[in-house]
Amino acid sequence: MSSSRSESNDDGALPPTAIVHESPHVHRAQSRSDTERSASPPRSPTITRHPARLLSLPTPHLVGSIASGAHYAGALSPPHNHLEHGDAMVSVHHRRSFSRGGHDLAVEQAYSTVLADLEQLFCGRVTYEILDRRFAEDIQFESPWSKCVGFAEAGSQFVALKKLYAKCERRQFRILSASLKPNELVFSHIQVYTLRIFGTKRIVTSFVHVDLDDEFKIVRIVDQWDGEELPASRGMLWLRKFQGKVTPWFFPVPKRGSVA
Secondary structure, three states, X not given: OHHHHHHHHHOOOOOXXXXXXOOHHHHHHHHHHHHHHHOOOOOOOOOOOOOOOOOOOOOHHHHHHOOOOOOOOOOOOOOOOEEEXXXXXXXXXXXXXXXXXXXXXXXXXXXXXXXXXXXHHHOOOOEHHHHHHHEEEEEEEEEOOEEEEOHHHHHHHHHHHHHHEEEEXXXXXXEEEEEEOOEEEEEEEEEEEEEOOOOOEEEEEEEEEEEEOOOOOEEEEEEEEOOOOOOOOXXXXXXXXXXXXXXXXXXXXXXXXXXX
16 A cells, blocks of 8 residues: 555655635735725815805894994905996996995985985885886895895885884994995895784894996895895795785885875
8 A cells, every 4th residue: 555655656646735825804905905006096176166146244243343434344245356337347446435434425425315215115115206216127126035026026025014014113224335336235224113913013133235227226135134145945935936926916016106
């Protein structure tokens, strides 16, 4: 038996080969190392900035802390670099403006009648003559509860004030910014509304942004209560548009020569 075993080895048969098992930890480490070497370096993230559609306005506490005659400009949205006016490009750096801290007589005179008309409207003393004199046909009006387009829809919001409230009085008023070319006006006011039925009083602090055309007719009013952004969710946007559509049915704009 020993001789046959020796002959088998002499025929060239290879001895048994030892099998070495790699540790799973070593295998995972090598795979991870190969993957890291083959992976391309990550690209730097890009950041796209979109301008805000609405004004970022100061809170009522901030406005209340500003001394009378102080200037506020910090939270206003930056204007466009250039604005097209007819065939010419008017640089915003050359526009005339004033705040409560620095007066421009031409700007004050230009807005004096505008401010008087707006006070009448927000205090519920609406007439056809004021609306016809001050509102453009395609005016837009926005508040937390309404989004209106057109003379009839926007005007009916102020008619509703007169019908629903027995008294609308202004407690405080302050101009935050006013400019010419573009014709823009931003002010804050505190209004006290007394319901006609129950006599309940409601105090509203709002920041109002007004855009006007070259004839000083108002083309857009944005009324932000407490300086908060207007609701923009799908449901609230639908509700605000719906309110703007149905309000003229119940509170139509008065006809020429009549009182609302």
